[in-house]
Amino acid sequence: MKEPFLAAVPVLTKLESAGYEAYFVGGAVRDFLLKKEINDIDIATSATPEEVKQIFSKTVDVGIEHGTVLVLYQNQSYEITTFRTEAEYEDYRRPKAVSFIRSLKEDLQRRDFTMNAIAMDKDGNLIDPFHGELSIKNQVIQTVGKATDRFQEDALRMMRAVRFVSQLSFRIEEETLTALEDLVHLLGKIAIERKQSEFDKLLSGDNRKQALQLILQTKIYLYLPGLSNQEESLKLILEYKFDRLTTREMWALLVYCLKLKNKEIEEFLRGWRMPLKEIREIQLIMHYLNKRFEVNWSSYDLYEATQEIFLSAEVLYLVINGFESNDSIQHYIQIYEGLPIKARSEMDVTGNDLMEWFNKSGGPWVKELLLKVEQAILAGSLVNNKKNIKEWLTECNHN
Structure with missing residues (x-):
């Protein structure tokens, strides 16, 4: 046995000392047998939620109606769920009622797949009535x-x-x-x-x-959502070698195969209840991907996109075109790292500076002038220094 199981052994011991059964269950046991990294562990017990709360001094009722109590113990938190059986399901989604039981086997019997219906005691012994370990092996x-x-x-x-x-x-x-x-x-x-x-x-x-x-x-x-009439688009995505793409880039590739544009992208992703921040990121990736199909990256494009976005757009460009080399990615990273600034906040000038220098109130001219300065800095024709920027603007104004 290894962490995080070892750290949780005292929790099982405490439950057993009070006269109850307690086991590690679910995906953590499966991943342990697969020698995969384990993040969260789940504990099942014959103790009812009220009995669990009597044993541990610090608890939170996170899902007590379903038998789950969050136990805070030795600076760690553990979800402990009572053995349970479930009544007939409603709408193919949830049981009408949950009954607490004392039988581990009956609790494991309600689980989805055999590989997820294995329990492990505090000594690392498996309880596997449905041959989940064999399923994992096969x-x-x-x-x-x-x-x-x-x-x-x-x-x-x-x-x-x-x-x-x-x-x-x-x-x-x-x-x-x-x-x-x-x-x-x-x-x-x-x-x-x-x-x-x-x-x-x-x-x-x-x-x-x-x-x-x-x-x-x-x-x-x-x-x-949005895929019920998209069989051909889904077949298209399978033609690409996308093993190097992140999850977000996979969503962007799906959007590309669906041939969605601008607001259509937002409508499709909102249909999936995707957070707005992620929608905006995918829209940005698609914007720069479409631009990349037309021209190579300019220094200003790399700067404006930010490294995270241009890298996603570039790797998608390579995948869609069937290029396996990552040389272009390294090339553009090198250019990006050599940029004099990486964000507008790094410019050594503000709108207030401009209004003071030219003795004018604010207006669209401020934004236009800041953009002009930004482009000149990125092009290498202007040093990002307040004194140089003021002199450069004064000279431009005279001309």
Whole structure:
């Protein structure tokens, strides 16, 4: 066993000392068996939420109606959830009721996939009634019990299956895949925010090309915002070698394949409930990508775009054109690093300086003159120094 499990062992010990069962469960156990990095751990226990709160002095009711209590212990926080079973699901999204139980096996039985239905005790021993470790060894995504039952309980599990194909490079077991194809229409019942979260994770995975192929094959795309009539555009994205793209750049590539412009980009991404900041970043990437198709980067373009944006636009330009070399990226980084300023705030002149020097009140002229100074500094024809800028402007004004 390793961190962060080791740090949490005292939590399990404390629960056991009070007479309850306690185990590590879920994705953290799966990732431990896969030798992947583990960030958050989940703990399941036979203790009810009220019993957990009696054992630990510092707790927060983060999801107590579902049996989850956040425990603050030894400067760490842990989500501890009571073993539970779930009643019939409503709208293919959530159970009508949750019942707390004392059986670990029954708790594991309600989970989505066998690889996520493994528990581990404080000594590192596995409790694996549904052969999840074998699924991990065989790199198979298989539901716990009948796939039709699991998908009808929560239709989002179908997208989770494909997302795990992307993240883990596993394959979906045949019966599970068949059920997915048969029940895919239930994704129409799922909130966009939940689908966006899964799709975003899918786009970040190492095996995202195969996952996107499955999105097409299983018809999941019919139930995704703005993609229901975009089969050909999704086929187009598969033609590119996009393994070096970030998640944000994958969204930009999708926008490119959809042939969206300006406000259409915003409308499409808002349909995915994407935060406005991310929408604006993708719009900027697309603006400079379109400009890059026409001309090489100028020093001013690099400066105006900022390094983060121009790097994304350039790597997309390379991917779309089928260029595998990153030489141009290094070239433009070198130019950018040599710029005399990287932001307007670095200019050694302000609007107040201009109004004082020319004894004039503010107006559009101030913005125009600052832009003129900015361009001259970037072009190398003006040193970024208040004295030099004043002399240069005075000379220009006389001319």
